[in-house]
Amino acid sequence: KSFMKCIVGWNDILGFQTVLENKDVSYLREHVVSRLEDLRKDRVRESLKTLTPHEDVQKHLDAVRTCVISDTIAVVCPMADPAWASWLAFLTCSATLHMEMFDAGLPLRGAITVGDIIFDDWCVLGRPVVAAHKACERLHVSACRLLPDAVDSIQMAFSAENRGSLRKGPPVAWYNLATDSEGKERTPQLMQLFSQAFLLAPDKKNLAEYVAQRFAAHGKSVNSPKTRQKMDNTIAFLQWNRWHIEKINVAH
Numbered sequence: 737k738s739f740m741k742c743i744v745g746w747n748d749i750l751g752f753q754t755v756l757e758n759k760d761v762s763y764l765r766e767h768v769v770s771r772l773e774d775l776r777k778d779r780v781r782e783s784l785k786t787l788t789p790h791e792d793v794q795k796h797l798d799a800v801r802t803c804v805i806s807d808t809i810a811v812v813c814p815m816a817d818p819a820w821a822s823w824l825a826f827l828t829c830s831a832t833l834h835m836e837m838f839d840a841g842l843p844l845r846g847a848i849t850v851g852d853i854i855f856d857d858w859c860v861l862g863r864p865v866v867a868a869h870k871a872c873e874r875l876h877v878s879a880c881r882l883l884p885d886a887v888d889s890i891q892m893a894f895s896a897e898n899r900g901s902l903r904k905g906p907p908v909a910w911y912n913l914a915t916d917s918e919g920k921e922r923t924p925q926l927m928q929l930f931s932q933a934f935l936l937a938p939d940k941k942n943l944a945e946y947v948a949q950r951f952a953a954h955g956k957s958v959n960s961p962k963t964r965q966k967m968d969n970t971i972a973f974l975q976w977n978r979w980h981i982e983k984i985n986v987a988h
Contacts, residue, residue, distance in 0.1 A: 742853050743826045743886070744860075745811035746868035747846035749837065750878060750966060751956040752807035758955060767954065771840050772804065775833060796825035802833070803860060808869075809833065810860050815850065819893035831929040834880065838930075841953020843878035843970065847871035848886045848927070876962070877969035878947075879926045928977050932985075935978045943978065947971045 756764070799822075800813045811833065813826035830846070837844050849871070853862030867883060875881050882890070940946045951967045952958050958967060 740853070740855065741815045741851065742855060742864070743813045743815060743822060743848065743850050743889075744853060744864045744868050745826070745830050745846055745848045745880070746865065746872045747809045747811065747830075747833070747844040747880075748872050749807045749809065750843045750845060751951065751954075751963065752842060754956050755842075755954045756807065767840070768842065771836065771842075772802075772809075775836050793821050793824045793828070796821045797828065800825055800829045801855075802829070809837075809844070810865075812853070812855055812860060814855075815889075819889070823890055823893050827929070830880065831931065834878075834929045835931065835934050838878065838950055841950045841956075843950055844880075845872055845875045845878050845966075846880040847875065847883060848880060849883040850885050850889045876966050877926070877973055878966065879970070879973050880929050882927050926973065928980075930974070930977060932981050935974065935981060940974075943974050944971050947974065 803810045811830055813822055816822045834844050847868040849864045849868045851864035853864055947970050
């Protein structure tokens with residue numbers, strides 16, 4: 737476990753520093769820790785049946801590890817053979833995490849990359865971790881960003897010669913969104929991690945109202961310009977994704 741090629745997801749909980757500063761540990765255990773424990777034990781495996789109906793992905797799901805570090809959640813999956821199974825296990829875990837945390841009023845912004853890292857029960861270290869952390873910080877939306885090496889890895893994992901005729905890759909819909917003014921890259925690629933059932937649920941009929949409520953949950957303030965920007969970008973992103981899903985449903 738000390739040194740291996742892994743898929744790395746780095747996820748910031750938006751506004752969570754404010755929650756940590758203003759809520760006591762009993763509140764955190766009831767409203768945050770209990771949700772994360774339920775995710776780890778049950779919700780991810782339930783999602784596997786609907787999001788990723790491949791029985792042989794189960795053993796790869798057991799290899800996925802999550803670690804909460806203050807206001808950040810790291811998701812790490814060792815890259816195994818076949819690579820597509822590792823990707824499906826990782827994306828099932830990440831998608832469930834993003835949907836459940838958003839519903840809990842704890843929206844995530846994330847970045848996904850691949851590479852060699854030092855990974856054990858007590859540490860996650862390496863260049864991919866730094867890259868994902870920096871990319872995540874520059875993202876002004878509750879969504880998940882794929883770094884170029886992750887895009888290449890997914891495309892190779894689900895290529896015809898690697899996946900077989902019955903293996904399907906994750907449903908990817910790309911969306912370009914400007915980040916901050918630092919650096920040359922201005923339009924990172926975002927990956928759709930919210931399921932059709934999530935986006936078309938009755939409680940999300942008014943997406944603008946739903947997103948605003950989730951961003952303000954747990955006593956978080958949404959009055960600062962940066963927070964408003966993240967919230968507005970998230971509303972636009974989810975509306976675009978729902979339109980994309982509805983368009984596909986009509987076509988079929």
